Amino acid sequence: MKGEFQPKNEKVIVHGVLWLNSKFIGFALGLTCGLIIFITTNWLVIKGGDPVGPNLQLLSQYFIGYRVSFLGSIIGFIYGFAVGTLSGALIGWIYNSIAGFRVRLDGKSR
Amino acid sequence: MEVENLANGKYEGKEAIVIIGAGPAGLSAAYDLVSCGIQPIVFEKSSTVGGISRTENRDGYYFDIGGHRFLSKIDYINRLWQKMLGENLLNVRRLSRIYYKGRFFNYPLVPSNALINLGPIESVLIVLSYLRAQLQFNTEDTTFEQWVSNRFGSRLYKTFFKTYTEKVWGIPCNQIRADWAAQRIKGLSLVAALSNAILRTQKARTLVDQFVYPLQGPGMMWRSFQQAIETGGGQIHFDSEVLEIGSENGRVVGVSFSKNGQPYDIPADHVISSMPINRLVRALHRITPSEVTDAADGLSYRSFLIVNLIVRRKELFKDQWIYVHSPEVLVGRIQNFKNWSAAMVPDPEMSSVGMEYFCNEGDEIWIMPDEQLIALATSELEKLGLAQGREVVNGFVVRQSQAYPVYDEGYKDNLQTIKHFLDGIQNLQTIGRNGMHRYNNMDHSMLTGIFAAKNILGEQHDVWNVNEDEEYLEEYREERAAAALSTEILETAFCRMDKLAFAVAVGAVSGLTVFIATLWLIIKGGEVVGPHLSLLSQYFAGYSVTVKGAFIAFSYTFFWGFLFAWLFAYLRNLLVAYYIYRTKRKAEMFSLNDLFDRL
Known part of the structure; x- marks a missing residue:
């Protein structure tokens, strides 16, 4: 279809740039990281062994108070959620800043 | 009220609202005003209501001028139809096929x-x-x-x-022009197509294999409107042709018309016109600039005539109508009225068909004498194998001028010129298919009339937006917020991702994570600093848990993060683009399916 007959919202889809919602990205990544630590920790707890999860235990070097136990999995979830949220929000912010700069540079409007 | 009294301006002190044309648009406008206690005056050039969607009656046989399905996405219109006819509105299961090279093809x-x-x-x-x-x-x-x-x-x-x-x-x-196709094929809207593909929100017309139809044809609906308008105090004057519209200082002040050959002038406070827009311009000739007159002359219309035949046969074919693609006959479409409603034919042993010929006013078909047209239609009906010539017992011809506004090369500019001129007349509104030179369906035409009436009552609707933007109708159904939300979501989801920005963002965050992880172990200290993290050196040559190593790790992870994120964004954009392409193509194919219904 010729451009002059394109509805406004169609032009946005065809020519526009995707903008990330930093809060949502942060929340999603935080939840994912938190759940990964929570599940992997509890998986090792259920499997058992002596000692339980010596390699995962190394996370305690960064996450103070973390252990491969059920309580540790909750502490790990909180840490993972915090780090994931921060990282996701940062990715969103950096992406939007650079994309916005490039759009302005191209003389396009958001 | 008698015309003479109108001409003397005896309105009992009320505002004079003149509506030109008693087709679906004009009648809807009049009905809406009457519903609000205002009595408009309607002038209709012909002797019956319904305009191009009127119903002709000959010896008890009802003939629809072209076959009009009552089918709308607008709830308000659907409710109005139900209100007007109630049980006299039949649910009809649609069957129509294409006739081509001696065979019937399903349609859609x-x-x-x-x-x-x-x-x-x-x-x-x-x-x-x-x-x-x-x-x-x-x-x-x-x-x-x-x-x-x-x-x-x-x-x-x-x-x-x-x-x-x-x-x-x-x-x-x-x-x-392709934009004609674009307007006819509503499923073209990319947002609508995506919305339909993901959310299944669109009620596409094509899916509808049922429609409603008045027991005795569309005329029954318009007669019901007529009755409601007249009961409410409105007036409809037949055989009344508007000749001139008087204006002063950018306002319409009166209308001149002729009834039964007698000229009359009446004052007018508001005028709603559904007469062909080129004739409206001519009616305003005293104030019309020459470029507007030229633009009006530049608009063209397609006409058609229908040869109605009464056939002595109980059942001709099972379709309501047939599209005749075969080039060896001139007929374009054949209506089988009995299959629209059994009440269209008074004798169950008989059938009636409408042989539709598309033509231009004054061309060979248009000027052909009725007898010849009936003979032509009879022979073509036989040629197509649908009936024997000797079974045709009667026939008559209905000519419909200006049936379709033509979207030719110059229509858009011409229409814009006229619209700009008419916008300067405050109390004049144009509605309907020919009033706006727009290929409106019946429901859209009605909505333009309703909006024009509501504008007089103080609301603010852009009549020209009807059928231009389906979301306008959504707005009327008070669903604008939901529509806007879904549009915003779609825009957010389907726009192109900036690959470079995403790659830098992910690379930077990945790099920072390893950078901070390394520094954290250095700060913590210990006999052997970060023995496990230093295993990264197996992948990142030169890496160690030192400050220098932190920068080296940042560089490595930034590079790999950048690379993976760029690839991710690239593939995501590619897949989204392909999805959009397929969705749009499917929507077009889907819409094209019922293109002939919209011709």
């Missing part, structure tokens, strides 16, 4: 049926042509011919679209 087109009817060789050629079209991107879409061929292949276009479209419009398809 069904691939298996079409391929069987066409035969193996032609089918293969069509499929090859279709595949070839799919491989051609960014081709020019200026004309209808290009538009269809680019999407579905030139062979399919020539088989199913060329002949009939040219019969209807009387011009080659390579002279019909």
